[in-house]
Amino acid sequence: MEKRRRVEKKKRCWEDLDSDVLLIIYQKLSIKDLLFGAPLCCSSWYTISKEPSLWREVDLLHEFNDVNEFNSRQLAELVVARSQGCITSIKFPLTASIDDLLLVALRCPGIKYFNLRLPSKKLLKKKSIYLAITKLIELESMDVGDCFFSDEWVLQLINQCCPKFSKLKVYGISWNTVYLIVTHMPKINGLDLVQNWMLNET
The missing domain is CATH 3.80.10.10 (Ribonuclease Inhibitor)
Structure with missing residues (x-):
């Protein structure tokens, strides 16, 4: 039971969000949010914020x-x-x-x-x-x-x-x-x- 809770908790980690999904979300954000908002969450989110298409x-x-x-x-x-x-x-x-x-x-x-x-x-x-x-x-x-x-x-x-x-x-x-x-x-x-x-x- 405890092991299953740990697995579920891991699945909910925002930093583990699929990069393709995160990129779609970023495309909806304003420039201000792309500079001073979401990318400051963690290193993986910052990396996605440097995607040239954005x-x-x-x-x-x-x-x-x-x-x-x-x-x-x-x-x-x-x-x-x-x-x-x-x-x-x-x-x-x-x-x-x-x-x-x-x-x-x-x-x-x-x-x-x-x-x-x-x-x-x-x-x-x-x-x-x-x-x-x-x-x-x-x-x-x-x-x-x-x-x-x-x-x-x-x-x-x-x-x-x-x-x-x-x-x-x-x-x-x-x-x-x-x-x-x-x-x-x-x-x-x-x-x-x-x-x-x-x-x-x-």
């Missing part, structure tokens, strides 16, 4: 915009490390900078889409933009703030380095930026212009 599409925009609670640089480093370089799509929080994009671009060469809403030109660093774009050769689309295109060379650089690029969404758009896009990206397939860069729909 990190191909990362949305930090809708869960990590409390400046006092989360540092955008630390978040970028966390998701890149957890993904093992497999991220193909990432939405940065509103607190993110161009250096966060550079960090991800350097370590995740397969990025096809990113969302980075810089509200001010003060947050731009030409060197960081240049280095990031030159690494994003698989880039197909992006959602960015108007200030991202403060200089026409950025559009020219995208044309040169990102042959698959075809869709663009711009927040807080100005007529000057519209002119630059039409002039330097005549082959773009999709252009979405949004007046308010703070809108959260994607």
